Amino acid sequence: MTPAASGALALAAQVRAGERSAASVLEESLAAIRGRDPELHCFNALADAHARERADEVDRLVASGTDPGPLAGVPVALKDNICTRSAPTTCSSRILAGWTPPYDATVVSRLAAAGAVVVGKTNLDEFAMGSSTENSATGPTRNPWDTGRVPGGSSGGSAAAVAAGMVPVALGSDTGGSIRQPAALCGVVGVKPTYGVVSRYGLVAFASSLDQIGPLATTVAEAAAVLEAIAGHDDRDSTSLEQAAPRCSEVLDDGARGLRVGVVADFLADASPDCTGAVRAAADVLAGHGASVEEVALPELLHGLSAYYLIAPAEASSNLARYDGVRYGLRVDAPDVETMNGRTRAAGFGPEVKRRVMLGTYVLSAGYYDAYYAQAQRVRTLVARAFARAYAGVDVLLAPTTPSVAFPLGSKTSDPLEMYLADLFTIPSNLAGHPAMSVPFALGEGGMPVGVQVLAPALGERAMFRAAAVVESGADPRARGPVPARGAR
Amino acid sequence: MSGGARAGEDAAIEGVAGYEVVVGLEVHCELSTATKLFCGCANAFGAPPNTQVCPVCLGLPGSLPVLNRRAVELAMRIGSALHCEIRPSTFHRKNYFYPDMPKDYQISQYDEPVNADGYLELPGGARVGIERAHIEEDTGKTTHVGGGGRIHDADHSLVDYNRAGVPLVEIVSRPDIRGAEQARSYVSELRAVLVATGASDGRMEEGSLRVDANVSVRREGSEGLGTRCEVKNLNSLRSLGRAIDFEAERQVAVLRSGGRVVQETRHWDEDEGRTSSMRSKEEANDYRYFAEPDLVPLVPDEELLERATRAMPVLPAARRVRLSALVGDDTAADQVTTVVDLGLDDLVVAAAALGADASLALRRAANEAAQRPEQARRIDAGVFARLLSLESAGTLSATQSKAVLAEVLESGGDPEEIARRLGFEALPAAELEAVLDEVVASHPAEWERYVGGDDKVAQLLTGLVMRATRGRANGKAVAAALASRRA
Numbered sequence: 006m007t008p009a010a011s012g013a014l015a016l017a018a019q020v021r022a023g024e025r026s027a028a029s030v031l032e033e034s035l036a037a038i039r040g041r042d043p044e045l046h047c048f049n050a051l052a053d054a055h056a057r058e059r060a061d062e063v064d065r066l067v068a069s070g071t072d073p074g075p076l077a078g079v080p081v082a083l084k085d086n087i088c089t090r091s092a093p094t095t096c097s098s099r100i101l102a103g104w105t106p107p108y109d110a111t112v113v114s115r116l117a118a119a120g121a122v123v124v125g126k127t128n129l130d131e132f133a134m135g136s137s138t139e140n141s142a143t144g145p146t147r148n149p150w151d152t153g154r155v156p157g158g159s160s161g162g163s164a165a166a167v168a169a170g171m172v173p174v175a176l177g178s179d180t181g182g183s184i185r186q187p188a189a190l191c192g193v194v195g196v197k198p199t200y201g202v203v204s205r206y207g208l209v210a211f212a213s214s215l216d217q218i219g220p221l222a223t224t225v226a227e228a229a230a231v232l233e234a235i236a237g238h239d240d241r242d243s244t245s246l247e248q249a250a251p252r253c254s255e256v257l258d259d260g261a262r263g264l265r266v267g268v269v270a271d272f273l274a275d276a277s278p279d280c281t282g283a284v285r286a287a288a289d290v291l292a293g294h295g296a297s298v299e300e301v302a303l304p305e306l307l308h309g310l311s312a313y314y315l316i317a318p319a320e321a322s323s324n325l326a327r328y329d330g331v332r333y334g335l336r337v338d339a340p341d342v343e344t345m346n347g348r349t350r351a352a353g354f355g356p357e358v359k360r361r362v363m364l365g366t367y368v369l370s371a372g373y374y375d376a377y378y379a380q381a382q383r384v385r386t387l388v389a390r391a392f393a394r395a396y397a398g399v400d401v402l403l404a405p406t407t408p409s410v411a412f413p414l415g416s417k418t419s420d421p422l423e424m425y426l427a428d429l430f431t432i433p434s435n436l437a438g439h440p441a442m443s444v445p446f447a448l449g450e451g452g453m454p455v456g457v458q459v460l461a462p463a464l465g466e467r468a469m470f471r472a473a474a475v476v477e478s479g480a481d482p483r484a485r486g487p488v489p490a491r492g493a494r
Numbered sequence: 495m496s497g498g499a500r501a502g503e504d505a506a507i508e509g510v511a512g513y514e515v516v517v518g519l520e521v522h523c524e525l526s527t528a529t530k531l532f533c534g535c536a537n538a539f540g541a542p543p544n545t546q547v548c549p550v551c552l553g554l555p556g557s558l559p560v561l562n563r564r565a566v567e568l569a570m571r572i573g574s575a576l577h578c579e580i581r582p583s584t585f586h587r588k589n590y591f592y593p594d595m596p597k598d599y600q601i602s603q604y605d606e607p608v609n610a611d612g613y614l615e616l617p618g619g620a621r622v623g624i625e626r627a628h629i630e631e632d633t634g635k636t637t638h639v640g641g642g643g644r645i646h647d648a649d650h651s652l653v654d655y656n657r658a659g660v661p662l663v664e665i666v667s668r669p670d671i672r673g674a675e676q677a678r679s680y681v682s683e684l685r686a687v688l689v690a691t692g693a694s695d696g697r698m699e700e701g702s703l704r705v706d707a708n709v710s711v712r713r714e715g716s717e718g719l720g721t722r723c724e725v726k727n728l729n730s731l732r733s734l735g736r737a738i739d740f741e742a743e744r745q746v747a748v749l750r751s752g753g754r755v756v757q758e759t760r761h762w763d764e765d766e767g768r769t770s771s772m773r774s775k776e777e778a779n780d781y782r783y784f785a786e787p788d789l790v791p792l793v794p795d796e797e798l799l800e801r802a803t804r805a806m807p808v809l810p811a812a813r814r815v816r817l818s819a820l821v822g823d824d825t826a827a828d829q830v831t832t833v834v835d836l837g838l839d840d841l842v843v844a845a846a847a848l849g850a851d852a853s854l855a856l857r858r859a860a861n862e863a864a865q866r867p868e869q870a871r872r873i874d875a876g877v878f879a880r881l882l883s884l885e886s887a888g889t890l891s892a893t894q895s896k897a898v899l900a901e902v903l904e905s906g907g908d909p910e911e912i913a914r915r916l917g918f919e920a921l922p923a924a925e926l927e928a929v930l931d932e933v934v935a936s937h938p939a940e941w942e943r944y945v946g947g948d949d950k951v952a953q954l955l956t957g958l959v960m961r962a963t964r965g966r967a968n969g970k971a972v973a974a975a976l977a978s979r980r981a
């Protein structure tokens with residue numbers, strides 16, 4: 006059995022009880038990675054030496070009668086835009102190839118404090134810009150359900166690693182859907198927490214006002230446990246909320262009685278029948294468990310996409326300015342500094358990153374700021390108001406995570422706008438700073454998994470997890486990773 | 495450079511008659527906090543390059559800024575001292591590429607600064623409006639090696655990031671300053687205020703205070719503002735004054751020759767004594783300001799406001815009034831300004847309270863003590879008062895008193911004791927009379943003229959006595975002895 010098949014919570018329980026060693030769990034995970042990663046390319050780098058030291062440390066703690074923490078010995082994969090001392094952090098970009106940060110992200114320290122063992126760094130769309138993990142300088146990740154299809158993105162490496170059973174849980178980052186969309190496409194659970202619940206310190210910024218780190222796991226309960234381990238105020242992130250981390254594990258058995266659920270009617274028309282059908286079936290499951298279900302009209306949310314593709318590139322154009330060849334990463338030498346800056350960036354960034362940096366530079370320029378950036382901020386406010394209107398009457402919203410199941414590799418790379426539409430249903434929660442998660446629910450076109458999205462207002466994680474646990478209980482168990490190796494179909 | 499501009503510069507000597515020089519100043523003040531603006535690195539001058547850095551101030555990927563509350567407090571103290579409205583504010587990113595800026599953007603305040611709409615009162619009573627005084631981070635420091643020492647002709651450049659992220663307050667004046675002299679007065683007064691509030695050490699030579707000048711000229715009597723040029727690289731009050739004079743004359747010459755002043759940024763060359771064009775308005779950066787998403791709005795709470803404005807020290811303008819009133823001499827205004835600028839007014843006031851002659855105390859502070867202000871600020875008022883009393887009583891001559899003061903400043907100690915060690919014990923009256931006898935005997939002609947009422951010769955006779963006693967005689971005592979002999 007792979008570590009993922011056992012489940013993170015079962016593994017941690019066994020390690021804490023001294024029934025299994027963290028070292029043996031780790032070796033199992035590394036063996037699973039060695040077995041399938043040559044085909045799938047989930048990982049940019051392994052931190053195996055450091056991971057073995059960490060696992061031994063966990064085992065020593067157990068032997069000495071000390072509890073290593075709730076995730077004792079659990080192997081975790083980290084998206085390669087989360088800073089680690091133990092392995093390079095490249096953001097799947099040539100410009101950061103080989104760069105090892107001199108510090109750990111806050112989430113890395115918190116995982117360590119919970120007893121988890123970081124095994125390596127997973128592939129992503131360069132600087133998290135993309136929805137298929139094809140925009141990677143290290144090559145695309147493939148979907149373990151069908152290696153001819155994309156795993157989604159940008160946290161495609163993390164989602165595929167969990168879906169392939171290499172690790173039971175992983176961390177991703179979600180700026181416009183980058184955790185939830187690949188989770189849905191790979192048949193795993195993916196959570197984007199409320200903005201500010203998880204520290205961004207050590208997350209390489211894409212769009213700072215939207216980025217949030219969150220877990221990917223095979224079950225809702227595991228995702229809740231990982232979220233609890235990494236969440237909570239951090240003095241090193243000024244946008245980190247003061248509130249204590251929401252305790253989600255304790256509500257998983259609360260059922261749906263009395264829960265008010267809204268179905269986002271506006272999204273159903275834009276999704277394929279299998280995705281729409283999954284949302285309706287999930288709503289029935291919730292109703293069957295005593296929730297009240299109604300359709301809500303939120304047409305403003307569809308405008309989120311265009312606002313997002315102005316705000317995120319604007320912030321990215323500034324966040325990515327520092328990759329100038331002066332201090333770290335790639336440098337292409339030139340006779341003077343300005344030429345060196347230009348040549349370094351031309352050689353170091355891929356086409357999608359360049360496209361967004363140029364777009365962002367343009368929308369912030371004098372003369373265009375009001376028409377684009379300021380207007381997008383007004384739309385952002387409009388989206389938040391629409392959500393507020395809905396949440397006056399319901400506790401959570403139900404929606405498709407994606408417009409369709411995983412698409413074939415290369416099918417959208419020539420049309421950026423088509424690719425951008427993959428995030429249509431996930432973007433509004435980032436604009437509003439709200440939590441949202443994807444739960445694998447059914448099999449759709451080509452036998453690929455379909456996810457259902459549960460959305461909640463700011464700090465509404467407990468209601469969200471309560472609903473997600475009920476949805477999960479009514480889901481088709483075949484829709485959930487890990488999947489055995491099947492190859493392309 | 496166009497021919498017209500060069501003609502303008504050569505013609506600079508013609509002066510600015512008929513024109514009014516209008517100046518607005520932007521002063522960057524490094525705050526004397528223990529740590530940097532957004533990280534825990536030490537904020538200290540002079541450490542080996544790149545030893546006071548961390549992931550945050552190096553702008554490493556993934557790092558985030560956390561605002562230093564002490565810097566906010568000092569910024570609000572500055573605002574309070576400059577009579578500004580202190581208000582809720584936000585941070586913006588100012589985006590441009592430069593190697594000494596780790597993130598290739600600077601975190602600054604843009605449309606919502608923490609301090610706005612204040613004024614600074616100058617020693618003459620004139621008020622200069624303060625448009626804003628906002629918080630921002632400093633950049634690193636680039637040294638261009640080879641060529642002319644500027645980025646475009648250097649062989650290579652070295653960057654020290656110790657200064658990157660040091661907290662700054664940029665104080666922007668309104669264009670209320672008229673000419674070089676007033677600009678210098680504004681900066682020294684502002685410096686005194688910044689030092690008094692504890693916000694800055696005020697050291698221009700270490701770059702703690704950096705000044706850019708917006709200079710324009712207009713026909714006398716005209717109301718509108720002329721096209722301005724921003725002059726950079728002003729490293730001292732002297733540079734500031736010279737650069738404004740040069741720039742104003744250059745602009746007037748351009749206008750007189752029928753040309754038009756081009757809005758641009760100009761570089762002051764201290765050695766050549768001239769400004770030259772750095773970049774025109776068209777070439778200027780589009781900074782693409784937008785709200786800094788990594789920081790939350792700065793809403794000063796009551797506690798912070800209270801701490802910032804509590805125990806505000808007496809500011810220079812009030813201290814000048816106090817010192818002038820004590821001395822009661824309108825002609826001593828320059829000395830009063832000097833003493834307050836150097837922070838020696840408390841010493842003068844305390845010495846006077848202990849019985850010293852206030853005018854003498856002011857004079858010795860403004861002339862002798864001012865040579866070594868650091869040491870002077872540390873000397874005990876009692877010691878200073880005793881020394882002044884010895885001089886007033888004629889026990890020490892002025893020359894001797896200055897020598898003792900120099901010794902006190904150098905290594906401290908008791909004035910009487912130092913006077914003894916230096917052999918400054920007052921000449922016994924009998925010895926003085928004996929020396930006088932010799933002088934009168936050896937210079938009969940001069941003595942006759944003195945007795946005949948020629949006072950001019952008294953100086954010569956006194957000098958002869960001083961020489962004979964090798965300076966041990968007190969001038970006043972010699973004069974008195976001469977006078978009593980003639981009577």
Ligand SMILES: [Zn+2]
Nearest residue numbers: 533535548551
């Ligand atoms: Zn630092």
